[in-house]
Amino acid sequence: xxxxxxxxxxxxxxxxxxxxxxxxxxxxxxxxxxxxxxxxxxxxxxxxxxxxxxxxxxxxxxxxxxxxxxxxxxxxxxxxxxxxx
Numbered sequence: 001x002x003x004x005x006x007x008x009x010x011x012x013x014x015x016x017x018x019x020x021x022x023x024x025x026x027x028x029x030x031x032x033x034x035x036x037x038x039x040x041x042x043x044x045x046x047x048x049x050x051x052x053x054x055x056x057x058x059x060x061x062x063x064x065x066x067x068x069x070x071x072x073x074x075x076x077x078x079x080x081x082x083x084x085x
Contacts, residue, residue: 004034006044009052016059021067028060 009031016024035053038044 004031004038006038006048006052009034009056013052013055013059021063024063025060028056028063032056032060 012027012031016027019027032053035049035056038049039046
């Protein structure tokens, strides 16, 4: 059992937008592990836990998509960097 609560996870999800990308991903991955650990705790509201897990997965996808988009924009702006030997 984890000492982390659903409220803790929700607070972390709220502050992720203020963090640098690497730190945001780390916080989200830790929160995901915490939520998974809570899945077997009968005292945890499973519906709320699942909703937070869904939000967390969505935030991770958004960060990954933003990172992929930023990488493609960088290549488009500097095509010779991409073609360099």
